[in-house]
Amino acid sequence: xxxxxxxxxxxxxxxxxxxxxxxxxxxxxxxxxxxxxxxxxxxxxxxxxxxxxxxxxxxxxxxxxxxxxxxxxxxxxxxxxxxxxxxxxxxxxxxxxxxxxxxxxxxxxxxxxxxxxxxxxxxxxxxxxxxxxxxxxxxxxxxxxxxxxxxxxxxxxxxxxxxxxxxxxxxxxxxxxxxxxxxxxxxxxxxxxxxxxxxxxxxxxxxxxxxxxxxxxxxxxxxxxxxxxxxxxxxxxxxxxxxxxxxxxxxxxxxxxxxxxxxxxxxxxxxxxxxxxxxxxxxxxxxxxxxxxxxxxxxxxxxxxxxxxxxxxxxxxxxxxxxxxxxxxxxxxxxxxxxxxxxxxxxxxxxxxxxxxxxxxxxxxxxxxxxxxxxxxxxxxxxxxxxxxxxxxxxxxxxxxxxxxxxxxxxxxxxxxxxxxxxxxxxxxxxxxxxxxxxxxxxxxxxxxxxxxxxxxxxxxxxxxxxxxxxxxxxxxxxxxxxxxxxxxxxxxxxxxxxxxxxxxx
Numbered sequence: 001x002x003x004x005x006x007x008x009x010x011x012x013x014x015x016x017x018x019x020x021x022x023x024x025x026x027x028x029x030x031x032x033x034x035x036x037x038x039x040x041x042x043x044x045x046x047x048x049x050x051x052x053x054x055x056x057x058x059x060x061x062x063x064x065x066x067x068x069x070x071x072x073x074x075x076x077x078x079x080x081x082x083x084x085x086x087x088x089x090x091x092x093x094x095x096x097x098x099x100x101x102x103x104x105x106x107x108x109x110x111x112x113x114x115x116x117x118x119x120x121x122x123x124x125x126x127x128x129x130x131x132x133x134x135x136x137x138x139x140x141x142x143x144x145x146x147x148x149x150x151x152x153x154x155x156x157x158x159x160x161x162x163x164x165x166x167x168x169x170x171x172x173x174x175x176x177x178x179x180x181x182x183x184x185x186x187x188x189x190x191x192x193x194x195x196x197x198x199x200x201x202x203x204x205x206x207x208x209x210x211x212x213x214x215x216x217x218x219x220x221x222x223x224x225x226x227x228x229x230x231x232x233x234x235x236x237x238x239x240x241x242x243x244x245x246x247x248x249x250x251x252x253x254x255x256x257x258x259x260x261x262x263x264x265x266x267x268x269x270x271x272x273x274x275x276x277x278x279x280x281x282x283x284x285x286x287x288x289x290x291x292x293x294x295x296x297x298x299x300x301x302x303x304x305x306x307x308x309x310x311x312x313x314x315x316x317x318x319x320x321x322x323x324x325x326x327x328x329x330x331x332x333x334x335x336x337x338x339x340x341x342x343x344x345x346x347x348x349x350x351x352x353x354x355x356x357x358x359x360x361x362x363x364x365x366x367x368x369x370x371x372x373x374x375x376x377x378x379x380x381x382x383x384x385x386x387x388x389x390x391x392x393x394x395x396x397x398x399x400x401x402x403x404x405x406x407x408x409x410x411x412x413x414x415x416x417x418x419x420x421x422x423x424x425x426x427x428x429x430x431x432x433x434x435x436x437x438x439x440x441x442x443x444x445x446x447x448x449x450x451x452x453x454x455x456x457x458x459x460x461x462x463x464x465x466x467x468x469x470x471x472x473x474x475x476x477x478x479x480x481x482x483x484x485x486x487x488x489x490x491x492x493x494x495x496x497x498x499x500x501x502x503x504x505x506x
Contacts, residue, residue, distance in 0.1 A: 112137065170293060194259075195290075245292030420434075441494040
């Protein structure tokens with residue numbers, strides 16, 4: 001316990017030092033912008049103010065002030081856990097998506113000021129360059145129009161602060177909450193909870209940031225139209241006990257839990273020229289402070305279950321819809337036929353999962369081509385290029401040919417009276433055949449073979465079903481997109497095998 005406390009104290013001290021350093025660093029940026037602004041405007045070597053001088057001064061002031069202000073804001077925002085929980089309990093968790101109208105309005109005001117200066121200077125000196133102020137006024141008007149549109153779009157849906165229930169989200173317990181929604185969902189809202197691990201690798205110019213999805217689950221929000229005063233969207237998740245909290249020190253980098261709600265909503269606004277309600281895409285995300293069990297105990301937080309009033313019927317409907325969607329997806333992806341004699345035929349066709357093998361072909365082609373180019377350069381320049389060229393060439397073309405294999409692979413499995421036959425083919429040509437005997441559905445295993453993550457952190461798992469035959473794991477079905485779909489396919493095969501085995505016992 002003392003070691004845990006010392007680690008927590010060390011992390012708190014490091015975070016405090018980071019906040020102070022961020023404020024100082026951001027303040028330096030703001031000061032540089034101010035000094036550059038006045039230094040350019042009042043440079044003794046320049047006689048009078050011209051348009052370029054004014055524009056450069058204001059652009060530098062704007063860039064350095066925005067950069068420095070952002071660093072200061074982010075540093076002050078990273079408060080300690082106890083303070084963060086108090087803020088959440090009092091005002092809720094506001095979404096990452098906010099109206100950007102203030103930024104547009106401020107930028108419009110900033111560009112208006114030099115326009116006024118240029119116009120007044122031109123009139124006092126009787127010079128035509130004062131007409132150039134119209135460009136600043138036009139740019140200011142465009143920025144103001146964008147700001148007004150952003151404000152109206154945000155106001156159509158309104159702020160969506162989440163009120164947690166229970167008040168503190170803890171790993172291994174329930175995480176629930178609700179948020180108000182002015183617009184009306186068209187076909188419900190999908191809520192996705194993701195545990196994101198962000199870390200950096202490399203150094204200098206080669207330093208890159210990676211984000212891995214450690215855990216992800218989805219549900220449908222319950223739209224409570226009977227809520228006092230306003231419509232609310234309620235949700236509830238069960239967090240696994242082995243998931244890391246946002247305070248976890250077991251991972252390099254940071255752990256972040258993100259909740260995202262998506263769907264289509266109708267607003268009070270009408271489509272121009274009609275009485276039809278406007279349809280909008282709804283997308284909001286929130287950063288959730290989800291604590292580890294150790295930190296929750298250290299803060300003396302009481303473990304509570306959610307008191308959200310979500311009907312059991314809604315949860316059953318959601319579960320039934322998810323199962324039905326998984327079964328339909330399995331039928332679309334995998335061809336499975338069950339004969340009258342109980343034999344089973346399962347075909348994993350070639351050409352599926354285009355997104356996966358298509359990206360492998362693209363990246364492999366790019367890296368492989370770069371490797372060949374480096375070989376060409378190495379012939380004339382030599383040096384370290386002889387080390388880089390083989391790496392890029394081997395890795396690149398290896399990925400490319402693996403993508404070709406995935407695009408053309410086909411797996412055909414047949415089970416007849418317990419005898420299993422698996423035929424692997426590539427672009428219609430048989431490569432090998434495996435045989436074995438299956439006596440129990442318990443011999444089947446569902447495994448993840450590959451995964452991909454989109455830019456908005458949606459993780460897609462590609463599953464395969466194996467059978468343990470004579471001490472060897474033989475693949476029966478492959479390339480199943482989605483874990484739920486894989487589970488549905490697994491249950492479908494088990495059900496067919498169980499029926500045949502039961503008939504044999506009878």
